[in-house]
Amino acid sequence: MLRYTLKRLLLLVPLLLGVVVVVFALMRLVPGDPAVVFLGQDATPEAVAQLRKSLDLDKPWPVQLGRYIANVARGDLGDSIFRGESVMAAIASRLPATVEVAVAALLIAVLVGLPLGVLAALRRGSPIDVGSMVFAQLGVSMPVFWLGILLMFWFAVELNWLPAVGRGESLHHALFAALGGRPGVLGESLRHLALPAFALALNSAAVMSRLVRTSMLDVLQVEYVRAARGKGVANRRVIVTHALRNALLPVVNVIGLRFGALLGGAVLTESIFGWPGLGQLVVTAISQRDFPLVQGIVLVFALMFALVNLAVDLVTAALDPRMRLEV
Amino acid sequence: MTRHPSLVIGGLLVAAMVLLAVLAPWIAVYDPEQMDMANRLSGPTAAHWLGTDNFGRDLWARMAFGARISVAIGFLSVAAAALVGTVVGLLAGYYRGWLDNTLMRIVDLFLGFPPIVLALALVAALGPGALNVGVAVAAVLWTQFARVVRSIALVESEREYVVASRAVGASHGRILVRQVLPSTIGPVLVLATLGVGTAVVAESGLSFLGFGVQPPTPTWGWTLAYGMRFLRAHAWLSTVPGLFIMVTVLGFNLFGDGLRDWLDPRGAVSSKQ
Numbered sequence: 001m002l003r004y005t006l007k008r009l010l011l012l013v014p015l016l017l018g019v020v021v022v023v024f025a026l027m028r029l030v031p032g033d034p035a036v037v038f039l040g041q042d043a044t045p046e047a048v049a050q051l052r053k054s055l056d057l058d059k060p061w062p063v064q065l066g067r068y069i070a071n072v073a074r075g076d077l078g079d080s081i082f083r084g085e086s087v088m089a090a091i092a093s094r095l096p097a098t099v100e101v102a103v104a105a106l107l108i109a110v111l112v113g114l115p116l117g118v119l120a121a122l123r124r125g126s127p128i129d130v131g132s133m134v135f136a137q138l139g140v141s142m143p144v145f146w147l148g149i150l151l152m153f154w155f156a157v158e159l160n161w162l163p164a165v166g167r168g169e170s171l172h173h174a175l176f177a178a179l180g181g182r183p184g185v186l187g188e189s190l191r192h193l194a195l196p197a198f199a200l201a202l203n204s205a206a207v208m209s210r211l212v213r214t215s216m217l218d219v220l221q222v223e224y225v226r227a228a229r230g231k232g233v234a235n236r237r238v239i240v241t242h243a244l245r246n247a248l249l250p251v252v253n254v255i256g257l258r259f260g261a262l263l264g265g266a267v268l269t270e271s272i273f274g275w276p277g278l279g280q281l282v283v284t285a286i287s288q289r290d291f292p293l294v295q296g297i298v299l300v301f302a303l304m305f306a307l308v309n310l311a312v313d314l315v316t317a318a319l320d321p322r323m324r325l326e327v
Numbered sequence: 328m329t330r331h332p333s334l335v336i337g338g339l340l341v342a343a344m345v346l347l348a349v350l351a352p353w354i355a356v357y358d359p360e361q362m363d364m365a366n367r368l369s370g371p372t373a374a375h376w377l378g379t380d381n382f383g384r385d386l387w388a389r390m391a392f393g394a395r396i397s398v399a400i401g402f403l404s405v406a407a408a409a410l411v412g413t414v415v416g417l418l419a420g421y422y423r424g425w426l427d428n429t430l431m432r433i434v435d436l437f438l439g440f441p442p443i444v445l446a447l448a449l450v451a452a453l454g455p456g457a458l459n460v461g462v463a464v465a466a467v468l469w470t471q472f473a474r475v476v477r478s479i480a481l482v483e484s485e486r487e488y489v490v491a492s493r494a495v496g497a498s499h500g501r502i503l504v505r506q507v508l509p510s511t512i513g514p515v516l517v518l519a520t521l522g523v524g525t526a527v528v529a530e531s532g533l534s535f536l537g538f539g540v541q542p543p544t545p546t547w548g549w550t551l552a553y554g555m556r557f558l559r560a561h562a563w564l565s566t567v568p569g570l571f572i573m574v575t576v577l578g579f580n581l582f583g584d585g586l587r588d589w590l591d592p593r594g595a596v597s598s599k600q
Contacts, residue, residue, distance in 0.1 A: 018432070029449070030452050137577065138573075141577035142573050142576075143572050145532060149569065259441075263444060267536070272555075286450070301440070302441070
């Protein structure tokens with residue numbers, strides 16, 4: 001397992017290097033002189049010259065690339081053009097909010113998708129099964145930004161149960177506050193988190209329920225499950241220890257991919273609910289043409305995606321030793 | 328056909344949306360940009376089936392013309408993605424070796440970014456507009472085609488008839504086009520159908536954020552985003568465009584699923600059971 005982990009870590013290096021090169025190349029796709037484009041036509045020549053210098057645009061591109069890679073390796077993502085702070089600082093202040101909503105959504109997706117898929121497989125052809133399939137099809141087809149607006153309309157505008165926009169205290173602060181005798185803070189944080197997290201979760205819950213159902217149906221046909229049933233093992237035990245454990249393997253695998261979708265969905269969800277995370281920041285940065293900030297955020301999104309996929313691969317390999325042979 | 332209800336229902340929904348897009352100028356009655364300030368935010372009436380927006384523009388006309396943008400970008404970006412992906416997949420799977428390795432590492436690189444984030448990054452660099460949105464969406468989708476076609480080409484290029492063709496001196500190009508390519512058509516069609524749904528969501532999402540096709544061109548995503556400003560009193564302004572997006576995506580998803588079951592009955596049995 002250690003060997004496998006080291007191999008996987010080593011494979012991450014060229015991928016990340018490639019990602020950095022692509023993010024660097026993005027600025028070369030900007031039509032015209034990027035410094036003029038970013039500052040606008042009204043910018044003074046001095047300001048443009050200064051930006052060109054600070055973005056290294058006055059140097060040949062191999063030098064630019066070398067310096068960019070070296071800077072990124074040191075954790076220096078440059079300075080935001082309009083925010084008066086480093087890209088790293090801007091990202092660090094927004095990252096926790098995005099992680100919070102993405103993890104909450106993943107949790108909801110698993111808590112909804114898993115039991116629904118299992119139930120549908122166990123009661124094949126029943127109304128629950130048909131209902132789960134309809135839920136899955138609608139959930140996959142419903143755009144996250146529309147669902148977000150519908151949830152906001154029902155639960156914030158019509159029923160007035162939950163806040164429409166904004167974020168309460170960060171969840172870990174709120175937890176400490178609750179432990180310190182102020183449970184109201186935690187309640188307020190969760191109320192703010194509820195709508196964005198549910199909006200973001202539905203699509204993944206739908207995908208997961210469909211996957212768990214198929215995977216469970218396959219496993220229930222396998223010989224060792226039928227053998228366990230044949231020798232009189234209790235039904236609950238057959239389902240939990242024999243079927244579910246093996247049916248979950250592809251589900252763990254897909255969590256990594258879903259995390260990518262969740263990060264992308266977070267961009268839209270955060271914009272709707274005014275959730276102060278990286279998604280909202282990248283939308284503002286693109287609108288302002290704050291390109292160093294856009295590059296930094298894209299890089300961080302790709303890094304998170306790569307790390308989650310690595311973690312998922314390691315967990316899968318720990319659960320199923322056959323996977324370790326594939327690298 | 329009746330054994331594949333998804334194919335029929337999905338096909339009908341897709342056909343309805345394509346017809347709406349093609350026939351928009353004749354179905355729409357009003358010009359999508361024609362303002363009627365006396366009838367602002369009117370709600371559904373006999374004259375305006377889906378109501379009007381805050382400038383009195385007919386929502387039905389905006390939906391019909393919006394379908395043109397979404398469906399056109401959906402089809403064209405998927406066609407581009409399928410073309411690039413199929414060529415890359417064929418070359419990688421057939422020639423193997425260093426070419427396969429290089430091409431697949433490029434695929435991995437594209438897959439290293441969360442999909443919407445990659446599309447956003449490209450639109451951020453290239454700027455908004457229909458062509459750039461199409462390029463961004465195609466850049467996200469082509470990897471799926473490359474991977475599937477490569478795996479088919481790997482298997483097909485080992486088949487006896489391919490080996491025999493090679494032995495009698497058929498050129499690589501001829502073998503690729505006449506013998507390997509035909510096996511990929513079914514799976515590529517399925518992927519493409521599902522891909523149009525994804526492309527429609529991606530295009531609407533980018534338009535929703537303001538980075539897609541720019542107003543006053545009526546797009547579903549932007550109309551939906553704009554409707555949010557009137558959510559409290561006129562929720563239908565956001566509800567209607569969302570419904571159009573969802574029905575379109577649902578149609579392509581159902582049609583794609585149905586097509587897969589129809590083309591590969593054995594796979595259908597195991598996924599439906």
